[in-house]
Each structure stands twice: as structure tokens, then as C-alpha cells.
Amino acid sequence: MTTQALRRVIPIIAEQSSALDAAGRAEVEEACRRLGAQPGALLPVLHAVQDRLGFVPPDAVPIIAHALNLSRAEVHGVISFYHYFLTAKPGRHVLHLCRAEACQAVGAVALEAHAKHLLGIDYHGTTADGALTFEPVYCLGNCALGPSVMIDGRMYGRVNAARLDALVADARKP
Amino acid sequence: MNTLPGRLRVFVPGDAAAKAVGADAVAAAFMAEAAARRIEIEIVRNGSRGLLWLEPLVEIDAAIGRIAYGPVEPGDVPGLIDAGAGTPHALPHRLHLGPTEDIPYLKNQERLTFARVGITDPSSLADYLEHGGYRGLQAALQMSPAAVVESVTTSGLRGRGGAAFPAGIKWKTVLGAPGSPKYVVCNADEGDSGTFSDRMLMEGDPFVLLEGMAIAAHATGATRGYIYLRWEYPEAHRALNAAIAAAYAKGYLGERILGSSLRFDLEVRLGGGAYICGEETSLLESLEGKRGQVRFKPPLPALAGLFGKPTVINNVITLASVPVILERGADHYREFGVGRSRGTLPLQLTGNIRRGGLVEKAFGLTLRELLYDFGGGSLSGRPIRAVQVGGPLGAYLPESQFDTKLDYEAFADIKGMLGHGGIVVFDDTVDLAAQARYAMEFCAIESCGKCTPCRIGSTRGVEVIDRLRAGQQPDRQEALLRDLCETMTYGSLCALGGLTPYPVLSALNHFPEDFVSPRAARIPG
Numbered sequence: 001m002t003t004q005a006l007r008r009v010i011p012i013i014a015e016q017s018s019a020l021d022a023a024g025r026a027e028v029e030e031a032c033r034r035l036g037a038q039p040g041a042l043l044p045v046l047h048a049v050q051d052r053l054g055f056v057p058p059d060a061v062p063i064i065a066h067a068l069n070l071s072r073a074e075v076h077g078v079i080s081f082y083h084y085f086l087t088a089k090p091g092r093h094v095l096h097l098c099r100a101e102a103c104q105a106v107g108a109v110a111l112e113a114h115a116k117h118l119l120g121i122d123y124h125g126t127t128a129d130g131a132l133t134f135e136p137v138y139c140l141g142n143c144a145l146g147p148s149v150m151i152d153g154r155m156y157g158r159v160n161a162a163r164l165d166a167l168v169a170d171a172r173k174p
Numbered sequence: 175m176n177t178l179p180g181r182l183r184v185f186v187p188g189d190a191a192a193k194a195v196g197a198d199a200v201a202a203a204f205m206a207e208a209a210a211r212r213i214e215i216e217i218v219r220n221g222s223r224g225l226l227w228l229e230p231l232v233e234i235d236a237a238i239g240r241i242a243y244g245p246v247e248p249g250d251v252p253g254l255i256d257a258g259a260g261t262p263h264a265l266p267h268r269l270h271l272g273p274t275e276d277i278p279y280l281k282n283q284e285r286l287t288f289a290r291v292g293i294t295d296p297s298s299l300a301d302y303l304e305h306g307g308y309r310g311l312q313a314a315l316q317m318s319p320a321a322v323v324e325s326v327t328t329s330g331l332r333g334r335g336g337a338a339f340p341a342g343i344k345w346k347t348v349l350g351a352p353g354s355p356k357y358v359v360c361n362a363d364e365g366d367s368g369t370f371s372d373r374m375l376m377e378g379d380p381f382v383l384l385e386g387m388a389i390a391a392h393a394t395g396a397t398r399g400y401i402y403l404r405w406e407y408p409e410a411h412r413a414l415n416a417a418i419a420a421a422y423a424k425g426y427l428g429e430r431i432l433g434s435s436l437r438f439d440l441e442v443r444l445g446g447g448a449y450i451c452g453e454e455t456s457l458l459e460s461l462e463g464k465r466g467q468v469r470f471k472p473p474l475p476a477l478a479g480l481f482g483k484p485t486v487i488n489n490v491i492t493l494a495s496v497p498v499i500l501e502r503g504a505d506h507y508r509e510f511g512v513g514r515s516r517g518t519l520p521l522q523l524t525g526n527i528r529r530g531g532l533v534e535k536a537f538g539l540t541l542r543e544l545l546y547d548f549g550g551g552s553l554s555g556r557p558i559r560a561v562q563v564g565g566p567l568g569a570y571l572p573e574s575q576f577d578t579k580l581d582y583e584a585f586a587d588i589k590g591m592l593g594h595g596g597i598v599v600f601d602d603t604v605d606l607a608a609q610a611r612y613a614m615e616f617c618a619i620e621s622c623g624k625c626t627p628c629r630i631g632s633t634r635g636v637e638v639i640d641r642l643r644a645g646q647q648p649d650r651q652e653a654l655l656r657d658l659c660e661t662m663t664y665g666s667l668c669a670l671g672g673l674t675p676y677p678v679l680s681a682l683n684h685f686p687e688d689f690v691s692p693r694a695a696r697i698p699g
Contacts, residue, residue, distance in 0.1 A: 039481060040443075042463030047405075047444055074464075081465040081622075082446025084405050096406075100367030101562055101609070102598045105525030106553065138449055138566075138616065140406050141370040142191050143598070144226040144523060144530025153408045157194035 020059040027052045028060045032067035041068055042078055046085055055086035083135075090133035091126040093171040095119075096150040099136045102143035107160070111147045114161045118168060131172040181214040182260060183235035187292070188219030189377050190409040191370065196247065197230040203248035204232075207255055221378020223292035224532030225279055233274055234260030242271040279548060284510060285534045286518050287495045288371075291378035296413055299420045302381040308426065310497030314389045315434045322393035323349055326496060328504035330516025335361055335452070335489030336564065336593040337669070338515075338582045341496075344486060347476035348394040351484035356396035358387050358438075359461065359480055359487040362403040362410070363445050363452040366565025368596030371520040372490035374532055376403075376410040379494075380417035381426075384440065386493035388431060389500060390486050391438040399440040400480070402457050405447055414442050449566075449620035453668050454487045456622060467622045468668045489594070491520060510536035515581035523549045525598040526558075535580075542576040544597065556601040556699075560685065562609075564593030566616055567673035569680035570606060590676065605693035606685035611639045613677040617670060627662045628671025634658060635678065642689055652689075655682070 020028065031048035035041055045064055049056050056079055065072045079085045086094075097115055098108060119127050119134055126133045142148040145157035151167060159167070186192075186201040201217050208215035223242075225231055231244035232254075243254060246269060257265040264270075271277055285291075294301040302308070314322045327342025348356060360383065364372040376383060387399050403411055418440055421427040429437045443461055445451050451460045455469035458480050479485025495517065499507045507517050515537035521544060523530050528550035535544075545551070545558060552558050560570045569590035571578070578584050585592045600609075614635035621628045635658055642651035659675035666672040682689060687696070 040461050040463040043443065043446060043460065046446070068463075077465055078463070082448050084445075084447035101566060101612070102368045102524040102596075104609075104612070105598055105600045105604070137406060137447070138620070139365055139367045139369075141364060141373040142194050143368045143370055143525065143596070144527070145191055145195055145229070146525070148194065150406070155190055155194040157191060 020057060020063070024053055024057060024060070025063065028063045029067070032064060036067050042070070042075065043082075046079060046082075050085060054090050055088060057089075058087060086133070091130050093131060093152050094133045094135060095168070095171070096135050096137040096140070098138070098140050098142075098146065098148045098150075100139040100143075102139075103146035103148055106146050108147040111159065111161065111164060115164060115168075118165065127172075129172060132168065181216075182208060182255075183216045183218070184260075185218045185220045185233040185235070185240065186230060187222045188296070188409070189222035189229075189374060190407070191226055191374075192222050192229040192231070193409070195229050195245070199248045200230045200232060200246050200251065203251040207251050211255065213255070218295045219297070220294065221291040221296050222374055222532075223274065223280060224288070224374060224534075225277065225529070226531040227529045228271065231271075236260045236264075237262060238273070240274045242274040242277065243267065243269040244271060245269070279529060279531065279533075282548070283534050284518050284536050286498050286507065286510070287382075287491060288375065288379070288520060288532065288534045289498065290382065291375060294379065296378050296380055297416055297420075299381060299417075299424055299426075302379070306501065307381055308385055308432070308497075310500035311385050311388050311392075311426075312432060313500045314392055315432055315436065319349055319393045319395060322389065322500065325504045326393070326499060329499045329507040330504075330511070330514070331492065331495055331499060331507065332515070332582070333489060334491035334495070334519065334594065336366070336591070338592070341488060341492055344476055344488070345390065345393050347474065348396070348484045348486045351477050353477075353484045355398055356394055356483055357480045357485040358390045358394070358396045358399040359458070359485055360387060360399065360401040360493055361452065361454060361457055361487055361489045362401050362407075363457060364404060364407075364490070364594070365449040365452045366567075366594050366596050368524045368562065368565060368598035369522050369594045370524075371522055371532060371595060373407050373410050375490055375494050375520075376407070377413045380410075380413045381421065382494045382497055383414075383490055384417055384421050384427065386496040387440060388426070388436070388438050389496050390488070390493060392434075392436050394484070394486050396484075396486060397437050397439065399438060400461055401440070401442045402445060402451070402461055403442050404445045404451075411442060411444065418442070448622075449616075450622045450668075450670055453670065456668070458485065458487070465622070467624045470667070491594075512536075512538035512579065512581050513583055515583065519580065519592070519595050521580065521595045521597060523597050523599070525562075526552045526554055526601045527597075527599040528553050537579075537581040539580050540577050541571070541580060541597070544580065545576065545599065549599065552599060552601045554601045554603075556603065558599055559602040559604055560600045560606060560609075560681075562598040562600070562677065563596070564591040564676075565596050566613060567591070567669060567676055568593050568596070569676045570609060570684065571680065572684040574684075589680070591673070603693070603697050605688050606681040607639065607643050607688040607693070610678045610681040610689075611636060611643070613674055613681075614639060617674040621670060625665070625667040625671060627665035628667070628674075631658055631662045631666075631671060632674060635662075635674075639678075639689075643692075645690075648690070652682070
């Protein structure tokens, strides 16, 4: 028997079991439709999904994999490689605190301890009131005016404990 | 008696660092105050001049040139207008800094790559053209690709991302490589702590990067380009996308650029917060939509890079330095610098420093001159104890090495590296054993996982340093740490694992006392 005869076509069937709600599913499908055709499309698609939903739900993985003709393992592997992509729904705001050397030189280690105490959580956690998710970041490019934090993409420099308290209090307002 | 101006032209930086200390609120205060007083006002959101300790640094266009005030808070704005800032008879004001160009920090620089940053409106292509923009590309299009490559080689320009590989040689390889299409990729994944020159340039003069990439495309036969930008730079993202749209609209990107046969398409792609993606092969993997794992070399990216095609991959500053080389000639650029380090390097003074900012100087300045003449010593007022040069993979230098010249070879001689020009200053409260531990921890967090010395060695490194600091058989731990560093240096696939021993060993060699007992107990005063 030739190897040719042994080959079978395994039909690829769209995953129907995704637990995403209809709105979430529509966003993911729209991102795949809009961005999926370009070369190296996976990161742009993941960014678009996170921009819209705030994170990349595990249930989006089969939809993205199917649309981009990748395996779920490949998509999962990429999501888990990059620190930026969140796989659980974050709080209403995301606080990134810079841990890198230039910020360390002006007190970032103490600020980090203060932040953990203030928020009552460690890195990658979300406060009990659902206001803030706390993430580390390794350099925001504000190294002459540290310590630096970023909240929802907006950067703040020369952040001391009092300034952080004020920023967090603001973020906690419903 | 001063007279209130009838019309004000005010520059308030739109740079992310300036915004981080309140520039948007200052701009809003000017708008509100001008409206209340019925003064006609134009606010230009320029790039930052790089005098970051003075941000928000506001400049007011006066008949005699631009006058600087800073750092300005929103509450200062009415007083500034009362004082007649910008009019010929302006009253003294405590924030008055004089003509911007005369501020010594700026005056003593040699700005080639950053010539327009802070001066022009980065959103305006017309302003770019008015200030000499696209003359480099025009000159390049009159030359054959080989002649452009030759010019870049002659200029002595070396990769400003850190590896310092001669740019012209890289380009020549791509030009001679068979294959189509070819790509130009800009590495804008500026992940080193203590660096922001790429960000400042992209926000302050994005068109110069576009021009440099178009020249690279002409020189190598590439037709498509990508700027791989880190997600942490949203302001740069907006600035680049706006500049790309403007360049397409006016025929500086796309088909038949400047009426020539050059076709070049360009887009920005965002990274995902992985430090390793600043390594060029890892960046290419990421652009292809994969995990950012380092590739084996060879093949070189110049021969088999993005999607397996010949690819020029250069740092932002490298590409942005090309237009001035083509405009003014390779010899003009070459005249700056020392030895084999030609041209200028935008240095970034950061961390615990009084006057932090961007200093573009010809190679050859000493570290001490930079720290004290430009930087003015530490921010805390305490003695400077250690300086980390070249990012998280750079060595910690003690005071005895501050007279080292800032050029590639001088730093290699002291087992350090200049890298991307980041200088992080620490005062005498720093614990170098803690910094060494952090270097290993950072490597463990950011390792791509492909090679064992980096993936496993970094975690073992943290453990060994912990035992050493705890005083458990310190001689054995030190021997083990040195042995581990040797394995990482010679056994790692790329610079992350290969250079992490630099900060670790420099801390251990120059500050051994910190590994014996905690620094906190010995801080003087």
C-alpha cells in the first residue's frame, strides 16, 4: 500500500462549544475577520480582542485558532508567552507599576510594598472591590522621572506613596 | 509696564514623560486662561527637549526666539501671562530659564539625530519639511542602492540598539541577498531600563524614522517595512500612526515615492510586553505571530529574516540617524566621535540624578562629565555609589571607573557595554547584592526558555545569591555563582542569558561587602 493511500482528510470543524457570550463572540470573530488575513496576524488579533474585552478569554482561543488556521496549542502558547495579555477579566482599571532599575534607584521597591499593602493584593491580583488589577511592568520609558506607574495606558511620573494613594482613590470611585 | 500679548504661541510638550508630570493640564490651563482674557493662542504640542527635570517645560515664542519656563504647573499659568511672558518687556518670573537654546544642558550637546526633537510640531509633515525633512531621502534617490550602502558604511554608523554592529555591512548583506520580497524592520522594542531615546524620537520627530526606513528600503531593495513597537508606548503608537497616514497622503510612503520607482509600505505592530522581543530574531518570530523565542544564527536575518526573507533589522536611533548622513554626507557624521565609535550617541541620564534627561553627544565624553557636568550629581544629594550603564544587562560601575570614556571599545575593555546608552544612577543607599539578585530574577522572568543556561541558570542564580546573602557557606556559594555565570556567558543562545552575568559579577567584584552583610546596616549618615 502506498503512503498516498494511507492519507486521510481530517475535516476541520469549527468549535461550537465556546462558552463566550454572544457579544464577546462577535468581538472575537470581528477581530479575526478584520485582521486575520495579514501575515503574522495573531498578535494584532490578540491586541484587538484585549482592547475590546479587556482580556483574552480562554474561550476565545478555539475561535481564533480556527479563524487563523492554527492549533489551539499555538494560540494558547502565544497568549501565555506575552506578559501583556490577560486571561482573566481584570478590574475596572489596570495599574502597571514599573519594577525596573531606574525606578528602583528612586524608591520603586518601597512604592511596590506600599501598593501591595494599599491594594491588599500581590501582582496579577484584582482588588476585592473589582476596581483595580495590579500588574508589574519592566520599564515604561520614563526613567528620568520615576517612580512610574501606568493606569489604563496613561503614565504618571514621580509617583510617591501619597500620589499613588490619590490615583488609587480616584480609580476606586465607581 | 509690560503689555499683555495680543497673541500667544506656546509650546507645551506632548511627550509621554512631560504628560506624566502634568503637561496636558498645563496646556489646558493656557487654553482656559487665554480664552478668559480674550488672547488669541496657538498651542503646539512639541516633542520634549530632553531636559526632563524641567518638565513640563513650556516655551513661549517671542520676537527674540523661544523663551523657556519650567517646571510649570497649571497654577503658574496666570502668573506667566501676567508677567508678559513672551513679550519684549517680560517681567522676571521664578520659572524663567531664558532662551531655550542657551540653556547649557542643551547648548553643550551635539544634536544630529535629535536635531528637530522639541523644535517642530511632530504631527506636521509640513513642519518636518520646513526643517530639512526628506532631504536625506531625496539625496539617496539620486544615488544607486550600492552607493547609499557605501555612504552608510563610510559614516561609521553602528547599531544603536546595543550590539553596535556596523549598519552598512548589515545593509550590504541584504542588498546582495537573493530573495523577494525583502523587509525593513525597525526594532522599537526599547525594553532596557534607563532608556527612552527611541520613545522620545518617535514621539518628537516620527517622520525622521519613516525617512530613514524609506532610505533603507531604497538601499536594500526592500518593499515592505514594520515598526515593532512595545505596548508600553501608547503615545509613540499614536504619533507613528499619524505620521504614517500623513506620509501616505503626501506620497512619502506607498508607490513611486518622490516620483521615483521606490515603493515602500509601512505599518506599526505592537509587542506584548516581552523584554526578549528586543532581541532581533525573537522580534522576527513575534512579528510572524509566534512566541518570541530566539532563533539560532546562522542564518542571519539579513539572509533569512522575516518570513524567511532577507531583512534589514535596525534600532530606531540607527534608522533615524541615516537621513542626516545622506543629507550632509558620511564624512560630516564621521567627524564626530572617537576611534571606531563614530557619530553621536543619545545618552539617557536616569535614576537617582538631579538633572535627568537626554544628552546627545559625540562619543568620547567621560561618564564622570556626564554624571556631574550634565547630571549635577544625585537627586537625593547623597554620593553616587554605582552607575549601571547599558540597561539591565549592563555592568554596575563603581566610582573608580567613572573616568571611562563613553565609547564602545572603552566599555568593552572594562567588561561593560554601552548598549543603548542608558545610564542609571544609584546613590549610596543602594544594595548591590539586591541589584545582582534582581538581575537574575529579571532574566528568569524574561527568559524565552529556549536555552537551558538562561532558563534554568537564572532561577538557580537567584537561589545561590539568596544563600550567599544569608551567609550559608559563602565561599562555596560565591564559587558556585561564578561558575554559573561562566556557564550562562558561554552557553546561552543570546545576550539575555549571555550578559546577565555582567551586572551580577560587576556587583560582586566591585561591591563584595554588600554580599557579606546587608547594605542597610552600613549606610553612612
